Amino acid sequence: MKNMVPDEILLQVSKPTRYVGGEFNMVEKDADKVDVRFAFCFPDVYEVGMSHLGLQILYYFLNRREDTYCERSFSPWGDLEEKMRENNIPMFSLETQQPLKNFDFVGFTLQYELCYTNLINMLDLAHIPIHSKDRTEGDPIIICGGSCAYNPEPLAEFVDIFYLGEGEVLYDEIIERYKNYKKSNKTKADFIESLLDLDGLYIPKYYDVEYKENGEIKSFKPNHPKARKTIKKVIVTDMDKVFYPEKQIVPFMEVIHDRVTLELFRGCIRGCRFCQAGFAYRPVREKKVDTLLENARNLVKNSGHDEISLISLSTSDFTCFPELANGLLDDFAEKSVNISLPSLRIDAFSIDLMEKIQEVRKSSLTFAAEAGTQRLRNVINKNITEENILTGCKMAFDGGWNKVKLYFMLGLPTETEEDLVGIGDLADKIVDKYFEMPKELRPRPVTVKASASCFVPKPFTPFQWDAQDTYEEFGRKARIAKNSVTRKQVRFTYHNTKMSSLEGVMSRGDRRLAKVIYKAWENGCRYDGWTDQFNPEGWASAFDETGVDPAFYANRVRSYDEILPWDHISVGVSRQFLKEEREKALKAETTPNCRQECSNCGAKSFGGGVCYDKNVQV
């Protein structure tokens, strides 16, 4: 098979393996003999996309069908983009090395807001009309899913269909219907229209928006009799019966996460008020330990990876965690396979477990404290106390660890100077804790890394109505936090504030942002989520040239009766619940987690998960 990019060019660009496919476990099919060709596109580079679990799941899920060939495509790095434009090479798939334009579906997963210019760029490189309205029968259907699809409006002009929810639910139905369309004498537009009766699919062209003079949305209405007023996400209810791949594609090159990924559960019981995933992925649905151990054995055997990573929003909340951890240790400790445990709560059990799996190497411990004071942690419903953190550190220091990482957010609602100073105080107290140990027990110096990101209010969270700080304000706050550190063992860093501001605009944006994104792309913006690629001037002039005020989206408090751009979408959690949560937040009142008590958020309507567990009193 011939590569789309000639060798002569591949040899001149960085990391050419990104573009040639052929990895172990890549699916090979005869593209001429399938009914449906699906291009799974990731609007970032190969090594980021290949580390995304959703891609690995959907790839094998779609390819389990004989009638469908799912291939992959990743955003080219700038050096290749330049050569592609110079030599008129169209955006292509890795498997068959064919133009995306030949596909029936071109699907993008939207994992973060700062990838939107890459999506536009890939469409353009594919010679596919960028705006949905300009596409014709010969063009692929553009479908988008992923967490950012829950506020689809900024991309509404570019995308034909948004898929809201988990891929395993609807794709079989979509493909069957597409095959029927292909056999009929109908058009792609007819096919798309025929999907209006399915929940979980949002087709922007069937909705019209009107705006008030002050810029707020005046009305958002379906313009087709069959278009639903509210589109509800679709989710898997039984995680033990749902498809999970037995293998993973094994890249030739180093990718961000070079390991086997085990998905313990979906959703999160915690309800931290800043966290979109914590609300949008409700309810919690767990897998059984046996299912997971079998998944792990298959994946390790078929990939040759030497690390298993447990993935979930909060690993310690897995009800059978000790059983799972011990099962994995039994199976893999002898086989030189490491087990990595991100998002683990630090307690006696986890310290003991880490002792077992890490034997010699003691990597750093991470605490997501998020805020500097207990009051503010209550505001965001982050159920970790200073005592938890200090006790956890004490246990870890006793066990021989000497590095601690702390994560904070700046600009949370109700934040005062006291909260910022609390960041330095907490870091200092951890250092003090270390020095409480007798000198002979601390042969190595302690380091505490405190890093702060900028709070971005997200749709479907209780803070969806709140204002984000301006980047100047973020800078000022970061300096206060930094100056509050007194111990030299503490290092404080913070995230690029201008990037967070742009994220703040995109995440709560509406359809009027389409022209800004398009303009920014024309101005050369790509890889906006990459600190070294981010082009703030390109974006600033895009806002200027289109007359769109970023502050309207990012830095403004909305009233409860304003129509929000994502109000026509339902993640199951009700608007009323979010509003109550916000009111509680302002009073620094906490809400119990889903296993302690049901708070009637609305996610019970999906008919599965933690809402129906016996130990929950409803």
Next chain:
Amino acid sequence: MTKMYRFKFEKSGIAKFTGHLDCLQTFQRAIKRADLPICYSQGFNPHQQLDFAQPLSLGYTTVGDYGDFKLSKDLDAEEVTIKLNKVLPKGLKVLEITKLKEGVKNTMASISAARYVAIFNDILAESDIEGNLDSFLKQEEILAMKKTKQGVKEADIKQDIFEVYKADYNGIPAIGMLVASGSVRNLKPESVAAAFCTFLGKQYNRYKLDFERIEMYMEKDNKLVPLNFGVDE
């Protein structure tokens, strides 16, 4: 009882875009998939006891590269070959495995020469090669740009060229060469190809050429022999 194995392998097609370390990792993963009883190094960061004789430049193919690995069991070489080939990605293939006798130096320490083919595609014609190779070699000195630790500089590469000859490559202009290789003296075939183009007064462009490594040699009784020659039990 541990046992050292020497494998000869081929890298073709898109695998040529896999760099040295990534290729090493690909073999490590294949060894795990094949469930071979590989030995690990001791220490902080245990890694498989597996090494290649020499890195292969990005973009080169090979039909004659070597590596060594250590297993905790004495297994049939043929069986290990079959197991590995079942789980290697396309483009990587084990050609032969030899069980090493005691006291054999590892590939990295052994190698002293390598044979390559440089394929000129359309930057040279067949007629450029015929008749010109002899006079190219008969030059007093052969100057080429060589990468050293101090940077790129011009050097005489003549003493590192052992053979150069016209290669038969399906009618595509190509030369074969045997050059010094290893930690003491090392010459890249690109330097020879570039020097030859300069000699002919033609423009050299690395990206328009293909290179393939054919064989790797060590010295034995003053003769060059392949790395798997006379090392078996």
